């Protein structure tokens with residue numbers, strides 16, 4: 084699945100976008116769980132990783148390389164920091180797009196300390212030559228530095244200290260098998276359950292010194308699209324509202340009122356998501372309709388509809404992509420309080436397609 088909405092500017096501006104914005108980056112450091120016990124949810128990954136790390140510690144060895152895959156904002160960076168903390172090792176953080184030349188990677192690898200954790204975000208976006216150098220570095224803790232050009236070029240082997248590579252990717256399927264195979268452990272990060280996100284919201288509220296009722300936390304969690312980063316962001320907006328419009332205490336009513344101001348609905352859809360669904364239902368009778376036509380109808384670029392709005396609508400079972408075009412599911416009609424044309428369900432409080 085394509086979760087990689089990092090390149091679309093429309094994605095970055097959204098309150099429910101999963102990519103970190105400047106404000107997120109500033110506060111996220113304070114909200115990150117510091118060890119595996121504090122890390123909420125992802126039970127399988129946590130349990131498996133715990134075993135990998137304990138075993139490495141017991142052997143006095145550097146932990147195996149770890150690959151973490153999953154959508155943005157699910158906690159891959161946080162887990163890499165936890166890995167370093169649990170191994171009592173320093174961590175270096177960089178990303179695939181920042182390593183464009185094999186020489187950049189050689190310089191980085193040769194400056195690592197023994198046992199250091201190297202977190203490589205967006206590992207699927209590394210250049211080919213750097214990727215090939217990484218194979219040998221991961222397996223043999225050695226790189227060949229090429230000196231000179233053409234027939235006179237020579238490869239000088241450079242020994243590296245043992246290190247743990249933690250690679251993160253939103254697109255595990257894009258990694259070449261030789262790279263994937265060199266990781267000793269792969270953890271697939273799933274979207275979080277609402278009850279887990281409630282715990283995330285409670286924890287963050289306590290760190291941010293925000294008073295919150297259980298109902299208020301549940302309301303925020305239910306609109307957070309399975310993503311802790313979004314939960315934390317919505318909490319901050321709700322906190323603003325509670326401080327400006329009330330006494331600072333977050334109740335269900337306050338959370339609902341605040342998120343209505345920001346146009347994030349009960350299921351976590353925002354203005355763009357609803358515009359796409361509304362056009363599909365009201366203008367095209369639920370489809371099928373082609374992506375380009377749908378994009379024109381909502382006044383957005385085709386890529387914005389496809390990469391920013393659709394993945395969540397599909398995941399929520401509100402929209403389906405078919406060979407004949409996009410179609411709305413019965414859940415979409417229900418969510419927007421509309422009834423499909425020809426349906427005999429009108430009269431139960433829902434409006435039919437043409438507002439009758």
Ligand SMILES: Nc1ncnc2c1ncn2[C@@H]1O[C@H](COP(=O)(O)OP(=O)(O)OP(=O)(O)O)[C@@H](O)[C@H]1O
Pocket residue numbers: 101102103110111112114115116121122123124125154155156157158159160161162204283311312315
């Ligand atoms: N399991 C969790 N428990 C509590 N908080 C979490 C958890 N996972 C993530 N968070 C919080 O969500 C925020 C985003 O997490 P993080 O930066 O680790 O995500 P990411 O998957 O690395 O995102 P990206 O792919 O964009 O780099 C952080 O502030 C972190 O505190």
